[in-house]
Amino acid sequence: MAFTAKDVQALREKTGVGMMDCKKALVEADGDIDKAVDILREKGLASAAKKASRVAAEGIVAAYNDANAGALVEINCETDFVAKGEPFVNLAAKVVKTVVAAKPADVEALLATKAIDSDKTVDEEVQEVFLALRENMKVRRFALVEGHTVTYIHAGGSVGVLVAFDVDDATAANADFTAMGKNVAMQIAAMSPEYLSKSDISDEELAKMESITVDSALNKPDSLPMPILNSLIEEAMSANKWSAEDIEIYKGLDQKQRKNFVNFISKEAYATLAEIAVSRKAEIAGNKIFAGLVSGRLAKQIKEVCLLEQPFVRSDLFEGDVNGYINSVAKALGTEIKAASFVRFAKGEGIEKKVDDFAAEIASMVK
Secondary structure, eight states, X not given: OOOOHHHHHHHHHHHOOOHHHHHHHHHHTTTOXXXXXXXXXXXXXXXXXXXXXXXXXXXXXXXXXXXXXEEEEEEEESOHHHHTSHHHHHHHHHHHHHHHHHOOSSHHHHHHSBOTTSSSBHHHHHHHHHHHHOSOOEEEXXXXXXXXXXXXXXXXXXXXXXXXXXOOHHHHTOHHHHHHXXXXXXXXXHHOOSBSSGGGSOHHHHHHHHHXXXXXXXXXXXXXXXXXXXXXXXXXXXXXXXXXXXXXXXXXXXXXXXTTGGGTSOHHHHHHHHHHHHHTHHHXXXXXXXXXXXXXXXXXXXXXXXXXXXXXXXXXXXXXXXXXXXXXXXXXXXXXXXXXXXXXXXXXXXXXXXXXXXXXXXXXXXO
């Protein structure tokens, strides 16, 4: 069956594949466009298998929510150029809407699900885009939360946030609630909290945080309370754990200089203080002043890692923590609003990117 340039163009518009590949497929299919589509898909699958080992650390995070649920999806590709292109962006939008509509159990189930407004599965939709763009790409992960949610996408898909709230339907439909939810989501995108609140940190994790805080303080002796620091210095000098030179230098410092003694003694002398502090861990940990120092530092860490305890970054809207901001909006609306959970995806996090050493590559080629 003969075919024309219009047939080649029609096949290209249908598949998004390059003109030469379309022409070759039509030749092989004897001009049958439907058969040519199948040939392109088969070749695309083989090509995709070859490229599957290539690192796909670029891509985008897409978000979608309706009145009943919200979702985030991360889809990866190889280059930022492809990630920003309309075909890839549209694919991500279709996939995340499919998650909300179909509520699949996992990525495998999602790939086998019919994509929304399509007669193809999500896996087939990904394959169609691959045929056009020829880059390794995959649906890496998704998060689905049912109920009232607010989503936010930062920097064209580099970070996506989904926040769930316990709130009634009427409030969820209020524009002021949506604006508040967006502000909270932006806080999460910017500050990357690990927990919703302190109550979400397990006793085991809290104990670990406290232990790390204690060890960190002991290994930085100049940050210790003065009575404890002075006792460490006294031991270092009286037991000759410092060199004669360091002892002489320290004794020659006036009171003002001793507050910045680290600038005068050797690195070895400072390391010795840390060693003494660590060796006296049990004793120092039982000191009330030290316990207060650790408690204060731990409280500061909790404010950094727990969303509701974080200072609200939009101080132009509210002075206080995030929980206070949410409560202020709830009060203004005459209702109750509770942040229930959140999910934050950063594009490519955890994927080891290949670093090309072009100089080494060229050198190896000319040997």
